[in-house]
Amino acid sequence: MEAINDIGGPAQPLLAIRGLQKHFPLKKDPLGRGGGVVRAVDGVDFEVLKGETLGVVGESGCGKSTTARLLMQLIAPTAGEVIFDGRAVGSRDLPLKEFRRQVQMVFQDSYASLNPRLTIEDSVAFGPQVHGVARNEAVHRARDLLARVGLEPQRFAERYPHELSGGQRQRVNIARALALQPRMVILDEAVSALDKSVEAQVINLLLDLKAEFGLTYVFISHDLNVVRYMSDRVMVMYLGQVAEIGPSNALYEAPAHPYTRALLSSMPSMDPDHRTEEAALAGDPPNPINPPSGCRFHPRCALAAPVCSQQVPARVIAGAQQAVSCLIHEPGSGHPMAQALAQAA
């Protein structure tokens, strides 16, 4: 584990996730059939370093939002722990209320996140007041932040959410997240619903605010191009687990996990010389109620060997310093390509 923790240089982790699991129980039918659990997040370990942006990618249903909700303590984990700046979240060292001030979240749906009966100034000032900031000071802070996200307070402060465009509402949500002066912001598809030109503006705003306030981001998105642009490191999830995690450039230029390669090859490339030979992903991921044995990706993997359905891959360092869970990269795993690798070394 030591080596994995060192990835990304000497920066200290702001957030450390250990053995995180979320199993949603399924209802039984009236005859008592069914039941079981959805293994939405199933043994996830990673760290977010101070000041970095960790991108999170993976197909729909792979557990990105559930991971985000677990990080935020919006839902209780089945197992595992969340450690923030060296302190266990929810312990006496770091009560939930204090953690909730330091970590904020922005969701995809800009409208649902805002109270339709509050002016945007009141929306932004609301959080700080709940946390004990005096009304005057909270309003002052709200106006500052509205200006900072490009919504001139004179024009916008008194407006209601329905009077704004989607892009403007998402700026309000960002201002609202920052009003508590958090250290970390989790962005779950926060720009995905915006038009391309508005999306680019909001992305650049997020980068500016990060530099200005010294923030740390977890940036979840379907858009692999946007994730690359935003992120220092990227985590690739598959069926509730981490397939690969590592520095952005390394991961995009030399992906180690066959799933990462397939995911990237399904990405539209601007450069015709750069298209990979790899088959793009076919079909949907299997059901997380009954995930495949061994490596969960094996039924869809072009490089699967018999061992892949029998053995759960460990996390090893591969390629240009990514951590990857794939038997091909595990010396002596019994995968024919792993042996070749061991002989070559």
Ligand SMILES: Nc1ncnc2c1ncn2[C@@H]1O[C@H](COP(=O)(O)OP(=O)(O)OP(=O)(O)O)[C@@H](O)[C@H]1O
């Ligand atoms: N409250 C719930 N009860 C039961 N199953 C759930 C619940 N929330 C999520 N799931 C299931 O958990 C799995 C992971 O869902 P999650 O929303 O975390 O995926 P995601 O990676 O965010 O997907 P998307 O890219 O579509 O946003 C899915 O199979 C989903 O159906």
Ligand SMILES: [Mg+2]
């Ligand atoms: Mg999601």
